[in-house]
Structure formats: C-alpha cells, structure tokens
Amino acid sequence: MSIEVTGLTKTFQAPGGDVHALNDINFSVKTGQFISIIGKSGSGKSTLLSQLGALDQPTKGEIVVDGQDITRLSGSAQTAYRSKKIGFVFQQYNLIPNLTAAENVMLALEFGGVPSQQRHDEALKLLASVGIDEDQAQRRPGKLSGGQQQRISIARALANRPSFILADEPTGNLDTETGKTIFKLLHDLSRSHDTTIIVVTHDLEIAGKTDHTYQLKDGKLINYKK
Ligand SMILES: Nc1ncnc2c1ncn2[C@@H]1O[C@H](COP(=O)(O)OP(=O)(O)O)[C@@H](O)[C@H]1O
Ligand SMILES: [Mg+2]
Numbered sequence: 001m002s003i004e005v006t007g008l009t010k011t012f013q014a015p016g017g018d019v020h021a022l023n024d025i026n027f028s029v030k031t032g033q034f035i036s037i038i039g040k041s042g043s044g045k046s047t048l049l050s051q052l053g054a055l056d057q058p059t060k061g062e063i064v065v066d067g068q069d070i071t072r073l074s075g076s077a078q079t080a081y082r083s084k085k086i087g088f089v090f091q092q093y094n095l096i097p098n099l100t101a102a103e104n105v106m107l108a109l110e111f112g113g114v115p116s117q118q119r120h121d122e123a124l125k126l127l128a129s130v131g132i133d134e135d136q137a138q139r140r141p142g143k144l145s146g147g148q149q150q151r152i153s154i155a156r157a158l159a160n161r162p163s164f165i166l167a168d169e170p171t172g173n174l175d176t177e178t179g180k181t182i183f184k185l186l187h188d189l190s191r192s193h194d195t196t197i198i199v200v201t202h203d204l205e206i207a208g209k210t211d212h213t214y215q216l217k218d219g220k221l222i223n224y225k226k
Pocket of ligand 1: 010013014019020021039041042043044046047048116213
C-alpha cells in the first residue's frame with residue numbers, strides 16, 4: 001500500500017489556545033517500505049499516526065492511500081479502511097485482559113468477517129507466526145510477559161492481513177533485547193508480506209535499521225540525518 005501525504009495539518013483547540021500538532025506535513029511511502037518516525041514527546045507522532053489510520057480527521061491536507069484520499073471517505077468507508085487495511089500496534093498492547101491470547105486474536109478475526117469455525121485455528125496459526133505456542137495461546141495477557149503480549153498484539157494486528165501497519169512506540173515498554181526481537185518481527189513482515197509499516201520510536205538504534213527515518217519537530221516533518 002502506498003501513501004502520499006500532502007499539506008497535512010492538525011490543529012487542536014485547547015483552553016490555552018490552538019495547538020498546532022501537525023503543520024503542513026508532506027511525505028510519501030512506497031508499498032512494502034518500512035519507515036520510522038522519531039521526535040520528542042509532544043512533537044505530534046501519535047497525532048500523525050491517528051490521521052494516517054483515519055482515527056481522527058485532519059484540519060487540512062490529503063492522505064492518498066493507493067490512489068484514494070482517505071480524509072474524504074464517509075464514516076462507514078473510514079471504518080472499513082481501518083478494519084480491513086490497517087493493523088494497529090500500540091505501546092500499551094491494548095489486549096482485552098479477561099480474554100485469552102487466542103480469544104483476543106479471534107475477536108479481531110470476527111470483526112474481519114472470518115467464519116466462527118475457522119477462527120480458532122487461524123488465531124493459533126497467527127500466534128505461532130509471531131512465536132506464541134499453543135500453551136501460551138490459552139493464557140490471559142496478565143499471565144504473559146510484556147514481550148509476549150506485544151507479540152499477541154502484533155498477531156491481532158495481522159488478523160485481517162493488513163497492507164499497512166501503524167505502530168506507536170511498540171517497543172517502548174520492553175527491555176532492549178525484547179524490543180529488538182519485536183522490531184525484527186515487524187521488519188520480517190515488511191519483507192515477507194510486502195506490508196507497509198510506519199513505526200514511531202524513541203530508539204535511534206531501531207530507527208537506524210528502517211528504510212528511512214523522519215523526525216517530527218514542532219509539528220514539522222523533516223528528514224532525519226544521522
Ligand atoms: N485531543 C487533543 N486535544 C488537544 N491537544 C492535543 C490532543 N491530542 C494531542 N494534543 C497535543 O498535540 C501535541 C502532539 O501530541 P502527540 O501527537 O500525542 O505527541 P507525541 O505522540 O509525539 O508525544 C501535544 O502538544 C499534545 O498536547
Ligand atoms: Mg505519542
């Protein structure tokens with residue numbers, strides 16, 4: 001999936017005055033590219049991912065995904081875009097605590113319209129692909145390590161075979177070694193499935209291994225120079 005962002009601007013109205021979270025952002029990503037975005041806290045990274053994932057409506061600008069401007073889609077078309085094309089991965093995993101790992105993935109498969117009798121096998125297959133075995137698949141998130149929980153959230157993000165993965169500080173809660181394996185997992189996905197990935201990270205070592213790194217600074221996107 002290719003992405004072409006033009007003049008993307010997001011201004012929040014806050015009690016203390018307008019916050020210019022994104023200020024005339026322009027960039028493009030080719031199908032299968034793995035892009036990282038770095039920037040200080042409050043520089044607009046999560047806001048940018050929200051606009052790309054149609055979780056929020058920009059103030060101005062275009063986000064053309066495979067030839068279609070997603071900012072102009074109807075509400076239901078945006079929902080379909082989110083659920084069918086995009087996999088979200090967050091720092092906090094966002095797993096449902098009273099469901100097992102397998103059930104968390106099965107729920108995503110249900111939203112994606114996979115028939116009920118296929119969901120369990122499909123969930124186990126997805127979990128195996130990220131290194132979660134059948135025993136771990138039957139456990140609830142609270143009985144698994146942070147790295148294992150992030151693997152499950154990646155399996156869940158993959159449930160609907162997204163062509164585009166948006167990851168917001170996916171290794172932020174993990175130790176360096178586990179962060180590296182999670183990152184490698186994402187990297188392998190972009191290579192083996194031609195999945196386009198945009199990852200927000202604080203970790204410069206991780207960012208340095210992606211195809212290209214951008215830096216957000218006061219709502220402006222610039223090429224990051226090492
Ligand atoms: N819903 C909102 N209302 C008002 N201001 C917001 C809102 N969301 C984010 N902001 C502001 O926009 C700026 C960018 O935030 P954010 O994208 O979360 O930064 P980052 O993810 O890089 O830490 C910050 O100044 C933040 O306070
Ligand atoms: Mg953020």
